[in-house]
Amino acid sequence: MSLDALLQRADIWRGRSHSPSIAYLSSGHPHFDAQWGGWPRAALIELLLDQHGIGELELLAPALRQHLSGERWIAWLTPPHIPYAPALEAQGLSVAQQLWLHPDSDQEALWAAEQLLRSGLFAALLYWPARIDSKALRRLQLACEERDAVAYLFRPRSQINQTSAAAMRLSLTGEAAGLKLSLHKQRGGFRSPTLTLPLRHPDARPLNA
Amino acid sequence: MLWLAIHFPHLSLELFLRGEPTDDPFAVYEAQGNRHIVIARNRLAAQHGITPGQPLTTARTLCPHLQSRSRNRAAERQLLESVALWAYQYTSIIDTSPESGILLEIGGSEQLFGGMDSLWQQLEQALSEQGLHPQIAVAPSPLGSWLLACNRQSLQLRCKETLRHHLGALSIRNIGLPAEQQQALNGMGIHRVDALLALPHAALSRRLGPELLLYLDKALGLRADPRPRFTPPDHFEQKLLLSHEVENSGALVFACQRLLILLEGFLRSRQAGIQHCTLLMEHHEQPPSRLELGLLEPSRHREHLLNLFREKLATFTLPAPTHTLILKADQLLPLEREQSPLFPGQHRHTTAWTGLMEKLRHRLGERAITTLSCHADHRPELRWRPCPLNASPLRAPDPHAPLWLLKTPQPLTRRHQHLWCHGPVTLDSGPRRIESGWWDEGEVRRDYYLAHNLHGQRLWLFRERSSGDWYLHGLFG
Numbered sequence: 001m002s003l004d005a006l007l008q009r010a011d012i013w014r015g016r017s018h019s020p021s022i023a024y025l026s027s028g029h030p031h032f033d034a035q036w037g038g039w040p041r042a043a044l045i046e047l048l049l050d051q052h053g054i055g056e057l058e059l060l061a062p063a064l065r066q067h068l069s070g071e072r073w074i075a076w077l078t079p080p081h082i083p084y085a086p087a088l089e090a091q092g093l094s095v096a097q098q099l100w101l102h103p104d105s106d107q108e109a110l111w112a113a114e115q116l117l118r119s120g121l122f123a124a125l126l127y128w129p130a131r132i133d134s135k136a137l138r139r140l141q142l143a144c145e146e147r148d149a150v151a152y153l154f155r156p157r158s159q160i161n162q163t164s165a166a167a168m169r170l171s172l173t174g175e176a177a178g179l180k181l182s183l184h185k186q187r188g189g190f191r192s193p194t195l196t197l198p199l200r201h202p203d204a205r206p207l208n209a
Numbered sequence: 210m211l212w213l214a215i216h217f218p219h220l221s222l223e224l225f226l227r228g229e230p231t232d233d234p235f236a237v238y239e240a241q242g243n244r245h246i247v248i249a250r251n252r253l254a255a256q257h258g259i260t261p262g263q264p265l266t267t268a269r270t271l272c273p274h275l276q277s278r279s280r281n282r283a284a285e286r287q288l289l290e291s292v293a294l295w296a297y298q299y300t301s302i303i304d305t306s307p308e309s310g311i312l313l314e315i316g317g318s319e320q321l322f323g324g325m326d327s328l329w330q331q332l333e334q335a336l337s338e339q340g341l342h343p344q345i346a347v348a349p350s351p352l353g354s355w356l357l358a359c360n361r362q363s364l365q366l367r368c369k370e371t372l373r374h375h376l377g378a379l380s381i382r383n384i385g386l387p388a389e390q391q392q393a394l395n396g397m398g399i400h401r402v403d404a405l406l407a408l409p410h411a412a413l414s415r416r417l418g419p420e421l422l423l424y425l426d427k428a429l430g431l432r433a434d435p436r437p438r439f440t441p442p443d444h445f446e447q448k449l450l451l452s453h454e455v456e457n458s459g460a461l462v463f464a465c466q467r468l469l470i471l472l473e474g475f476l477r478s479r480q481a482g483i484q485h486c487t488l489l490m491e492h493h494e495q496p497p498s499r500l501e502l503g504l505l506e507p508s509r510h511r512e513h514l515l516n517l518f519r520e521k522l523a524t525f526t527l528p529a530p531t532h533t534l535i536l537k538a539d540q541l542l543p544l545e546r547e548q549s550p551l552f553p554g555q556h557r558h559t560t561a562w563t564g565l566m567e568k569l570r571h572r573l574g575e576r577a578i579t580t581l582s583c584h585a586d587h588r589p590e591l592r593w594r595p596c597p598l599n600a601s602p603l604r605a606p607d608p609h610a611p612l613w614l615l616k617t618p619q620p621l622t623r624r625h626q627h628l629w630c631h632g633p634v635t636l637d638s639g640p641r642r643i644e645s646g647w648w649d650e651g652e653v654r655r656d657y658y659l660a661h662n663l664h665g666q667r668l669w670l671f672r673e674r675s676s677g678d679w680y681l682h683g684l685f686g
Contacts, residue, residue, distance in 0.1 A: 051631070051664040053684025057612045084614040084683065085581040085593035086607035095581040095602045103573040112569060119565045174665015 025150070028062020029197055032181075036168075036195075039063050040187050042148045043167035044141040048157045048184075052080050054174030055199040059181075060152060061091045064124060067150065072123035073097045075116045078109050079128050106130050117143035117151060125151045134163050141165040160184060211319065211367065214354035215292070215332070216310035216344045221280050222249040224288055227340020228451035228464045228534070234272050235452060238265045239280040248280060276453060284450055285309075291447045292341070293439045295474030299328070304351060304436035310343065310358065312351045312436065325365055335474075339467050348372050350430035356384050369430045376428060377403030384428070390417055444539035445475050445486075454530035458522045461490070461534065465518045466511075468536040473511040482507030482544030488518070490531040497535075500525060502571075505563045507542040513564065520571045583607075587645035588653045589614065589682060609641065611669040611683035618680035621670065630681055632662040634670070643671075657682070 024038030032038070039045060049056055067074055074097060076083050085095045101116075103109050109129065116122045117140065132153070144151050157171050169185040178198035217223065221237045234254035238245045245265035257272035269275055293303045293311050299322065302314035315328065322328040329345060336343055346357035347365040353372050357364055360383050366372045376384075379402045381394050393416070399405050405413075406425065414422050426432040449464050465488065476482055484507050488500040502517055569578055579595045582602030586592050589610070596602040619630075627633040639658030646652045655671040662668065669683035 051666050053611070053613055053666040053668065053686055054664065055667070055686065057686030079613075081613040081615050081684065082593070083581065084610055084612055085583045085602075086605060087610035087612045088581065089583060089604050089606035090608045090610060091612070095583065095596075095604060098581055100579045100581060101569070101573065101577060102579070103577040108573050108577075112573060115565065115569060119561065121562055121565060174667075176665070179665070 025063055025066060027059075028065075029059075031195055032197070036183060036186055037188070039150065040167040041150065042145050043187070044137065044144050044151045044153065044165065046153050046155060046164060046166040046169040048155050048160055048169065048171040049173070050157050051174060054172060055179040055197070056154065056172055058091075058199050059172070059179060059197065060126075061093065063150075065092050067123035068094055068097050070123060072121060072149075073099055074124045074126065075122050076100045077113055077116070077125060077127040078102055078130070079126065106132075110136055113140060113151070114143055117147055117149050120147045120149070122149055124149060126154070127151060128154045134165070138165040141167070210314060210349060211316035211347060212349070212351040212354040213313045213315045213329075213332075213345060213347045214310060214351070214358040215296075215313070215336070216307070216346075216355065216358035217289075217341060218309070218344060218359075219249060219342065220285050220288070220309050222251060223341050224281065224284055225278050225450055225452040226251065227467055228449055229455070229460065230463070231276070231452055233274065233276045233453075234259070236265075236268055236275055236277045237280050238268075238277055245279075247277075278452070281450065284448065287448060290439075291471050292336070292339075294441050294445075294447075294478075295335075295339075295471045296332075297439075297441050298474045298478035299332070301438075302436075303439040305439045306437060307355060310355070311439075312355060314351075315347075329365070335470065339470050348430070350428060351434055351436055352424075352428040353430055356428055359383065359385075373406070373429055377401065377406060381405060386421070386424075390421060393417060441475070441478070443541070444537070445472055446535065446537045446539075447471050449534045449536075451532050451534070454532050456527060456530045458490075458525045458527050461522055461531075462515070462519050464534050465522070465536075466515055468534065469511045469514050469518075472514070472536060472538060473509050476509035476538075476541070476544070479541060480543065480545055481541040482509045483538045483540065484508075484542060485540060486514075486536060486538035489535040489537065490527065491533040491535070492529040492531055495529050498528060498531070505567055507544045509544060516564075517567055517571055520568055524572065587643050588651060589643070590618075591646075591651070611667075612686035613684040615682055615684075618671070618682045621679040621681055628660075628670075628679055630660075630662055630668060630670075631664055631666065634660045634662050634668065636660045636670075640672070644674075659685075 023041040025041050026033055026038045047056060064074060076098065083100055088095055088098065101112055103112060106129065110132065113125060113127050116125055140151050160171065166185065167187045171182045171184065173180045175196065178196050180194065180196045183193045225237065226235060234251065234257055236247045236250040236254050236259055239248045247259060247263045247265055247268050248261050250259045254272060254275060259268045259271055265277065289305055289311055293305045296303055296311065296313055300313050300315050300318045304312040319325055319328060322331065325347065332345065344358045344361055344363060346354045346362055348354035348357055349367065349369055349372060353376060356376060356379065360379050362375060364375060366375060381400060381402055382391055384402060394405065410422055423432065427434040447468055449468055451464060455461060484504045486502050489497040491497045500521055502521065508514065580602065582594055582596035583605040584592055584594045584603060585605065622629045637659045640656030642656050644654045654674040656674060657669065657671045660668040660670050667685035668681055669685065670679055671682055672679050
């Protein structure tokens with residue numbers, strides 16, 4: 001086996017550069033793409049965070065716009081709050097291609113996740129599981145690979161030590177300077193492990209009394 | 210004219226056994242005089258030495274764990290009618306008068322279904338899928354085809370000469386003659402039909418009555434034999450008896466399949482589909498349980514309906530064991546051609562989509578799945594609403610809105626003179642005043658502010674103008 005052929009393999013960790021043979025979706029944030037290549041395609045991605053509303057959705061917005069550019073849909077599964085339609089539209093995310101699911105039990109949610117991914121009709125799944133084990137993560141990762149879909153799983157940071165089949169794992173913290181991302185796992189190796197994204201502040205008017 | 214006879218030699222048995230496969234010896238008995246006599250049994254029971262004509266008590270001694278049911282003639286008749294209903298997709302001329310089968314006039318349908326052999330095979334296979342195993346015969350006369358089928362002559366005869374030849378070979382005991390006529394003929398030394406046909410007509414008519422000749426002529430196709438025509442009802446209601454009581458709803462899937470085959474045939478014959486049907490499960494001493502199935506679009510596709518039933522039955526608990534299933538569908542909707550798998554590219558997205566949605570709705574419940582649409586209203590909680598799956602949502606962006614909306618605004622507390630939301634809150638900008646809803650009792654008078662806390666959460670707060678209370682209404686995700 002020649003050196004070139006060896007270097008083309010996806011399972012070789014290449015230290016400080018990412019393999020060109022892995023497909024990435026541009027995150028829409030230049031520093032993110034430069035450091036980490038972008039979001040892996042057809043994969044399970046874990047976003048670990050303890051607070052909601054720190055910019056986690058704005059982080060994903062450019063990728064979600066790309067997911068919606070075809071005919072396929074996006075599903076929101078057991079999100080912590082209502083995905084607000086006027087704001088989604090303002091981000092360029094058409095509500096005509098989005099579905100919100102809120103089943104009663106964890107098992108039903110997990111079942112629905114697999115059904116949605118395996119149907120091939122959804123380009124992306126945004127899922128907030130209450131509890132999920134490594135076997136289930138593996139199944140979701142496989143479903144993503146087979147049907148060319150991306151599953152973004154939002155989980156508490158305490159779950160960082162659980163073994164996961166996810167292709168990428170990021171933890172998110174809200175800070176004054178913006179959204180701080182810490183990379184725990186990325187296909188193909190990675191550069192510096194943290195990145196802070198200054199997020200667009202919502203339209204501000206000066207405070208009146 | 211070409212008639213196809215479908216005779217069910219094991220009708221009274223298959224009535225009970227088609228509900229689910231059984232590993233038990235099974236027999237059907239009938240009251241004759243004051244005894245119960247076995248009239249039919251399955252292979253397992255036969256292996257124990259049980260034969261038709263035996264008293265039930267004898268059968269039970271031969272096989273202590275024999276399952277048995279009393280013959281149910283009414284249910285047999287209903288089953289024949291349901292088969293006729295199903296067969297209506299092949300021809301509209303059906304006679305259901307025989308006790309153990311039906312007759313179809315298929316002269317006109319032969320070409321449509323790809324020739325006689327293909328039609329025959331389709332019928333056998335489809336009936337087998339329903340748990341029925343018939344004897345089939347084809348002849349130019351209805352009675353002729355029926356007699357052949359009853360005598361296990363699975364023949365396809367098209368001309369009357371060959372029909373005469375084959376009928377001639379039958380014994381006179383098996384052609385449906387009354388007992389006295391059979392005895393009289395035996396006494397004359399006539400045992401086969403061809404011998405009977407060789408007798409001079411005038412003498413035969415004098416001796417045994419003119420009806421016998423008429424009967425034979427009808428069988429041979431020499432005389433017209435008009436048959437009553439079966440007319441199907443406008444709605445579908447079919448019953449299926451189970452061989453033993455079932456406690457686990459999942460085990461009913463097999464039985465459901467049988468009923469769905471009938472439903473599909475019925476709907477196909479009327480070029481119709483359904484969007485709603487009901488499955489009833491009968492219990493002893495309790496009102497029946499119901500399971501309703503709703504579809505997004507009219508369908509008659511058997512596999513699709515079965516998958517939906519399977520999902521529903523998986524989560525349904527029977528309150529008591531059930532012994533009978535009834536499937537009902539009364540609202541028929543026109544449906545010319547079902548999206549068929551012969552055309553894979555066309556419509557596959559739509560059918561796959563509705564299929565997935567139905568599957569999800571059935572398992573999770575309809576209220577667990579919501580689509581999103583904007584709505585024209587100044588009150589933020591009303592500025593979005595769910596939208597029916599087949600309709601187009603309203604798309605109206607609001608650049609000031611947060612990506613997360615709380616289901617109900619959450620009141621904020623104060624601690625150490627700070628507004629508190631998972632930590633002290635700092636206001637960033639505002640207020641934006643919203644006053645609206647004075648016309649429908651949902652009046653809102655609020656000032657909205659953007660704020661943040663130490664965790665980096667970007668908050669959408671409002672202050673009630675009337676009370677001065679603060680609430681969290683959304684988060685900028």
